[in-house]
Amino acid sequence: DTGVSQDPRHKITKRGQNVTFRCDPISEHNRLYWYRQTLGQGPEFLTYFQNEAQLEKSRLLSDRFSAERPKGSFSTLEIQRTEQGDSAMYLCASTAGQGHWGYTFGSGTRLTVV
Amino acid sequence: GEDVEQSLFLSVREGDSSVINCTYTDSSSTYLYWYKQEPGAGLQLLTYIFSNMDMKQDQRLTVLLNKKDKHLSLRIADTQTGDSAIYFCADSRPAGFQKLVFGTGTRLLVSP
Numbered sequence: 001d002t003g004v005s006q007d008p009r010h011k012i013t014k015r016g017q018n019v020t021f022r023c024d025p026i027s028e029h030n031r032l033y034w035y036r037q038t039l040g041q042g043p044e045f046l047t048y049f050q051n052e053a054q055l056e057k058s059r060l061l062s063d064r065f066s067a068e069r070p071k072g073s074f075s076t077l078e079i080q081r082t083e084q085g086d087s088a089m090y091l092c093a094s095t096a097g098q099g100h101w102g103y104t105f106g107s108g109t110r111l112t113v114v
Numbered sequence: 115g116e117d118v119e120q121s122l123f124l125s126v127r128e129g130d131s132s133v134i135n136c137t138y139t140d141s142s143s144t145y146l147y148w149y150k151q152e153p154g155a156g157l158q159l160l161t162y163i164f165s166n167m168d169m170k171q172d173q174r175l176t177v178l179l180n181k182k183d184k185h186l187s188l189r190i191a192d193t194q195t196g197d198s199a200i201y202f203c204a205d206s207r208p209a210g211f212q213k214l215v216f217g218t219g220t221r222l223l224v225s226p
Contacts, residue, residue, distance in 0.1 A: 004156075006156075031212070035214075040218070040219075041218055041219075042118070042202050042204070042216030042217050042218050042219050043157070043202075043214075043216050044216070045213050045214065045215070048213070056213070091156055091157070093157075095212060102145075102147050102149075102159040102162055103157075103159065103212075103214065104159070105149075105156035105157040105158070106156050107154075107155055107156040108155075108156050110154075
């Protein structure tokens with residue numbers, strides 16, 4: 001297993017366009033998280049999946065954002081009608097469950113909205 | 115509140131010890147973590163400490179936890195230039211799932 005994979009690594013889009021990011025977690029991990037990191041800040045929680053169920057969403061996740069994990073494996077995060085304020089690094093992480101393991105993060109997708 | 119605070123910058127010479135400090139506010143935190151982020155990369159878990167411990171040592175890393183003061187520190191012994199990165203502390207909230215709340219990060223610069 002090569003860890004958590006995210007695609008694409010970089011995305012530049014024009015304001016108003018839709019974008020979709022993909023995350024492939026570690027195969028045996030049933031918990032998947034999306035975080036957003038803006039410049040000079042720590043990551044902020046967006047949403048959490050246990051298997052295919054989306055169990056928690058942050059207030060940061062506006063109606064323009066939607067996330068799915070259809071088969072409990074990979075996940076997608078879509079942003080509709082992008083705004084310049086959406087420019088950030090979007091990080092995916094996975095974990096096998098509760099406890100001290102912490103998250104395994106992917107390398108992130110850097111979104112730039114121009 | 116959800117605040118986790120860190121100093122923004124630390125500069126040390128190669129071979130010295132580095133101490134990165136963090137304060138948190140949520141007394142229900144279960145585990146506390148230190149992550150390292152290199153430029154353009156995701157976050158790498160360095161070490162963690164359970165909230166009922168006050169110290170943990172892992173090779174060059176020593177974590178100290180003062181639960182009364184809600185203060186966490188990471189000491190890196192014999193700091194190397196490869197340790198230059200941003201270091202984040204994070205606490206986990208028992209919200210039915212493991213939600214991490216991160217600090218703003220401390221940029222460590224190690225000079226030869």
